[in-house]
Amino acid sequence: MVSPSPTTHTRTLCADLPAATPGQPVRIQGWVHRRRELAQLTFLVVRDRTGLAQVVVRGEAADQVPPEETPVEVTGTATANEQAPGGVELTEPRITALSDDAETPPVELWRPTLNAGLPTLLDHAAVTWRHPMQRAKWELAAASLKGFRETLDATGFTEVASPKLVESATESGANVFAVDYFGRPAYLAQSPQFYKQVLVGVFERVYEVGPVFRAEPHDTVRHLAEYVSLDVELGFIEDHHEVIACLRDVVAGMVAAVREYAGPAVERLGLVLPDVLEEIPLLHFREALEIAGAPADEPDLAPAHERAIGEWAKAEHGSDFVVVEGYPTANRAFYSHPDPADPHWSRSFDLIFRGVELVSGAQRLHRYDDYVRTLEERGYPYAPYASYVEAFRRGIPPHGGFAIGLERFVGRLTESANIREVTLFPRDLHRLTP
Amino acid sequence: MVSPSPTTHTRTLCADLPAATPGQPVRIQGWVHRRRELAQLTFLVVRDRTGLAQVVVRGEAADQVPPEETPVEVTGTATANEQAPGGVELTEPRITALSDDAETPPVELWRPTLNAGLPTLLDHAAVTWRHPMQRAKWELAAASLKGFRETLDATGFTEVASPKLVESATESGANVFAVDYFGRPAYLAQSPQFYKQVLVGVFERVYEVGPVFRAEPHDTVRHLAEYVSLDVELGFIEDHHEVIACLRDVVAGMVAAVREYAGPAVERLGLVLPDVLEEIPLLHFREALEIAGAPADEPDLAPAHERAIGEWAKAEHGSDFVVVEGYPTANRAFYSHPDPADPHWSRSFDLIFRGVELVSGAQRLHRYDDYVRTLEERGYPYAPYASYVEAFRRGIPPHGGFAIGLERFVGRLTESANIREVTLFPRDLHRLTP
Numbered sequence: 001m002v003s004p005s006p007t008t009h010t011r012t013l014c015a016d017l018p019a020a021t022p023g024q025p026v027r028i029q030g031w032v033h034r035r036r037e038l039a040q041l042t043f044l045v046v047r048d049r050t051g052l053a054q055v056v057v058r059g060e061a062a063d064q065v066p067p068e069e070t071p072v073e074v075t076g077t078a079t080a081n082e083q084a085p086g087g088v089e090l091t092e093p094r095i096t097a098l099s100d101d102a103e104t105p106p107v108e109l110w111r112p113t114l115n116a117g118l119p120t121l122l123d124h125a126a127v128t129w130r131h132p133m134q135r136a137k138w139e140l141a142a143a144s145l146k147g148f149r150e151t152l153d154a155t156g157f158t159e160v161a162s163p164k165l166v167e168s169a170t171e172s173g174a175n176v177f178a179v180d181y182f183g184r185p186a187y188l189a190q191s192p193q194f195y196k197q198v199l200v201g202v203f204e205r206v207y208e209v210g211p212v213f214r215a216e217p218h219d220t221v222r223h224l225a226e227y228v229s230l231d232v233e234l235g236f237i238e239d240h241h242e243v244i245a246c247l248r249d250v251v252a253g254m255v256a257a258v259r260e261y262a263g264p265a266v267e268r269l270g271l272v273l274p275d276v277l278e279e280i281p282l283l284h285f286r287e288a289l290e291i292a293g294a295p296a297d298e299p300d301l302a303p304a305h306e307r308a309i310g311e312w313a314k315a316e317h318g319s320d321f322v323v324v325e326g327y328p329t330a331n332r333a334f335y336s337h338p339d340p341a342d343p344h345w346s347r348s349f350d351l352i353f354r355g356v357e358l359v360s361g362a363q364r365l366h367r368y369d370d371y372v373r374t375l376e377e378r379g380y381p382y383a384p385y386a387s388y389v390e391a392f393r394r395g396i397p398p399h400g401g402f403a404i405g406l407e408r409f410v411g412r413l414t415e416s417a418n419i420r421e422v423t424l425f426p427r428d429l430h431r432l433t434p
Numbered sequence: 435m436v437s438p439s440p441t442t443h444t445r446t447l448c449a450d451l452p453a454a455t456p457g458q459p460v461r462i463q464g465w466v467h468r469r470r471e472l473a474q475l476t477f478l479v480v481r482d483r484t485g486l487a488q489v490v491v492r493g494e495a496a497d498q499v500p501p502e503e504t505p506v507e508v509t510g511t512a513t514a515n516e517q518a519p520g521g522v523e524l525t526e527p528r529i530t531a532l533s534d535d536a537e538t539p540p541v542e543l544w545r546p547t548l549n550a551g552l553p554t555l556l557d558h559a560a561v562t563w564r565h566p567m568q569r570a571k572w573e574l575a576a577a578s579l580k581g582f583r584e585t586l587d588a589t590g591f592t593e594v595a596s597p598k599l600v601e602s603a604t605e606s607g608a609n610v611f612a613v614d615y616f617g618r619p620a621y622l623a624q625s626p627q628f629y630k631q632v633l634v635g636v637f638e639r640v641y642e643v644g645p646v647f648r649a650e651p652h653d654t655v656r657h658l659a660e661y662v663s664l665d666v667e668l669g670f671i672e673d674h675h676e677v678i679a680c681l682r683d684v685v686a687g688m689v690a691a692v693r694e695y696a697g698p699a700v701e702r703l704g705l706v707l708p709d710v711l712e713e714i715p716l717l718h719f720r721e722a723l724e725i726a727g728a729p730a731d732e733p734d735l736a737p738a739h740e741r742a743i744g745e746w747a748k749a750e751h752g753s754d755f756v757v758v759e760g761y762p763t764a765n766r767a768f769y770s771h772p773d774p775a776d777p778h779w780s781r782s783f784d785l786i787f788r789g790v791e792l793v794s795g796a797q798r799l800h801r802y803d804d805y806v807r808t809l810e811e812r813g814y815p816y817a818p819y820a821s822y823v824e825a826f827r828r829g830i831p832p833h834g835g836f837a838i839g840l841e842r843f844v845g846r847l848t849e850s851a852n853i854r855e856v857t858l859f860p861r862d863l864h865r866l867t868p
Contacts, residue, residue, distance in 0.1 A: 011670070013590075029670045029831070031829060032829075048638065049590065049592075049637055049638040049639070050590075069828060069829040070829045071669075071670070071829050071830065071831035071832075073670075098670070098831045098832060099800055099801055099826075099829060099830060099831060099832070100801050100802060100803065102827070102828055102829030103827045103828060105828065126632040126633075126635065126636075126825050126828065127635075127828050129633070129636045130635060130636050135636055135637070138592070138594070138636075138637075139592070141595075142592050142593045142594070145593055146583075146587065146593075149580075149583075153580065156447075156483065156484075158483075158572070158573070158576050159576045159579055159580075160572070160576070160858060161575075161645070161662045161840070161858060162858065162859060163645075163660055163858075163859045163860075163861050164598070164645050164647075164660060165611075165647070165659065165660050165861050165866065166866070167866045167867050177599075177613050177614065177615065178613070178614045179611050179612070179613050179614075179622070180611065180612045180613075181611065181659075181866060182649065182651075182659075182863055184866075186866055188613065188622075195858075195859065198560040198868075199560075199563070199858075201560065201561075201564060202560075202563045202564050202569055202572075203483055203569070203572075204482065204483040205483070209643075210644060210645065211595070211597075211598050211644065211645070213598075213599070215616065217616075225599065225615075225616075226597055226598060226599050228595045235505075236445070236463045236505070236507075236532070366533055367533055367534050368534060369534065387867060387868055391560050391868075392533075393536065393537045394503060394536055394537060394539065394560065394561050395465055395466075395503040395504045395505050395533060395536030396505065396533060397463070397505035397532045397533060398505075398532055398533070406595070424594060424595060424596065424597075424629075424633075425596060425597045425629065426597075427597050427599050429616055432599065432600070432601045432615060432618075432620055433601050433821060434632075434821055434825075
């Protein structure tokens with residue numbers, strides 16, 4: 001990235017400064033990260049998207065250094081200095097402010113760690129995300145997205161985009177946001193479930209990355225009203241084990257991409273990335289209850305159970321991931337495929353990552369008659385589901401899929417206490433800004 | 435993709451069938467695309483995500499062929515036949531239906547062209563997208579998305595995800611969808627404009643692919659109520675020409691990706707892909723009016739003007755693309771940067787692709803005082819814009835960006851008369867389903 005003979009017209013990124021030839025002129029751009037005035041000189045630290053650079057300012061030029069967070073351009077001479085970050089600093093600088101003086105930030109961004117409570121972090125998100133430790137978290141998210149797509153692109157999947165404005169709720173009637181759609185009611189999609197299933201009929205294998213909306217009336221550390229869902233659906237499967245195998249590859253691809261594309265962020269945060277085993281440990285729901293010490297008639301896994309199962313997987317298999325399959329059919333979405341050997345259990349599964357549910361998935365029903373019977377058995381009215389269910393008269397092969405919550409994935413990678421810490425601009429019961 | 439010694443356990447994709455060893459058993463999966471009964475035998479054409487395969491069915495087995503669009507698995511013997519597509523067909527087949535018999539589709543999907551009017555196409559989108567000519571259009575979209583991201587990933591951009599639920603409208607008060615947000619009003623974002631500008635302060639260069647929402651009260655062939663916006667914003671620019679250069683590279687990357695990843699779709703549709711010149715022809719707004727034969731005091735370009743300018747670019751420069759810069763400041767979004775040499779004109783631009791506006795972009799204002807003055811000059815109240823404008827007190831460098839409408843891009847690639855033809859499940863004034 002370093003130009004072979006830097007001129008003042010070429011920008012040098014901070015990360016490339018150590019490779020600059022001492023004595024040559026260089027030009028950097030970024031924000032005033034830190035201004036430190038000593039008796040004889042002033043140290044200016046400039047931050048750009050790649051890192052930090054030190055500028056030594058002497059004499060009157062020190063008065064030209066604008067306040068912290070002001071965008072600046074600095075031209076100067078690359079000078080070797082063992083004390084400087086990367087061994088090269090800028091001397092004899094000419095400093096140009098690229099905007100008006102920045103207001104004092106609500107938190108001191110130049111400190112190595114961001115010393116702010118969650119409300120401050122969120123109220124001033126536009127500024128607090130500038131902190132290198134905070135920004136690193138989103139760098140993990142961006143790399144994860146890349147790994148997700150790369151894995152699926154390599155195995156015949158087609159990216160799709162389904163509408164977020166829908167006529168009726170497919171997941172359940174509760175927890176939907178209502179929209180005034182040209183004077184008639186519409187809803188924000190809780191998931192692309194219907195569309196990805198129907199599009200299996202077109203492309204066989206589809207994925208979508210997009211926002212989903214849940215009018216979650218609870219204020220918890222792991223729920224958001226809007227989050228980024230990584231949705232996958234694939235056709236012509238034998239059963240849900242093929243879906244789990246696909247999920248394993250996707251998660252492995254995401255972790256590998258974090259390693260490859262967000263290495264500096266991983267290092268900055270001091271993270272130990274999880275290994276994704278070739279075969280993720282797999283438990284039946286019944287075994288999971290046993291391991292968690294829960295009664296055999298529990299209908300679902302509580303957060304405490306998931307933590308216990310996560311600990312079991314780590315102790316027994318050295319795995320940060322564990323899949324639980326076979327949740328009771330009655331407790332899963334109505335489109336989940338029952339286990340033909342015993343329809344009390346379903347061909348559904350959850351992936352638990354470090355003790356927290358990260359992914360839900362299943363083989364789905366694919367026959368029209370099965371949908372009609374299931375709706376009847378559950379006492380659901382047909383009409384709101386009609387357009388969804390009718391699609392299965394058109395020839396949809398056996399299929400299944402899953403959805404990964406991006407923020408949950410990054411939250412577990414960073415072992416964050418609250419999902420809001422890894423969400424750029426979170427939305428919840430109380431928060432609609434910034 | 436062909437397994438070296440295919441067994442009945444390995445699936446062969448239709449596109450790989452020509453490479454199968456004659457006499458060997460193969461197993462294909464897909465939909466009954468066509469069932470053609472002759473006196474002595476029945477031809478079954480199977481369609482999967484990669485193409486078509488011919489199966490020769492003799493005797494009683496012909497009764498096993500389910501109706502068109504039913505998903506099936508066929509095992510048989512790969513047999514050379516010059517008459518078959520790709521020179522190889524399946525003989526002595528065993529046919530297994532993978533779901534119940536499909537209902538007769540609303541249009542005959544096996545015909546080479548899809549003989550259906552737009553309402554049929556849209557009402558039955560879940561089925562009509564299965565037609566190879568229709569599906570090809572979305573394959574162009576998926577490849578375009580890949581090209582967009584690859585180009586930006588290679589030049590230091592970070593992918594971001596901004597909230598779609600917002601407290602107030604940033605683009606303009608009109609044409610927003612209102613949402614009931616836990617009992618208080620919220621809106622669907624018309625664009626990620628605010629967030630991408632603020633995130634320049636964090637990552638310098640950002641992009642986002644996501645839905646945007648416009649409560650368009652007009653029913654036109656080029657507007658949708660929800661579409662996929664490809665948003666880009668970059669900081670530390672000299673002026674809007676750097677933004678235009680970035681746009682040029684992005685569009686070139688999208689076209690290159692269509693060529694690379696969607697070659698069969700391009701061929702199926704018989705498209706001539708546009709060349710993207712190293713320098714896209716650039717006109718000032720005044721020149722554009724002149725070329726279009728419009729009065730010099732026109733405030734904007736009408737669709738007819740854009741068509742004329744598109745024709746001019748093709749005739750004069752052999753280019754399918756032309757950029758018009760310098761639109762009158764008063765007629766562009768308030769955050770557009772005026773031309774310092776003459777603030778009547780702005781540092782904004784549109785990219786016209788084959789006579790239709792595809793992209794809008796600009797250098798933006800980056801100083802707080804400029805925002806305050808502009809709002810005053812336009813008579814806009816400060817309060818609704820406060821949180822947006824206050825962000826520019828925090829040190830945002832000179833920046834600019836643009837947004838590409840995915841459906842418009844594909845619409846122009848395919849020269850479709852109506853944008854709905856290239857949208858998976860369009861939303862407009864009248865349409866909220868499927």
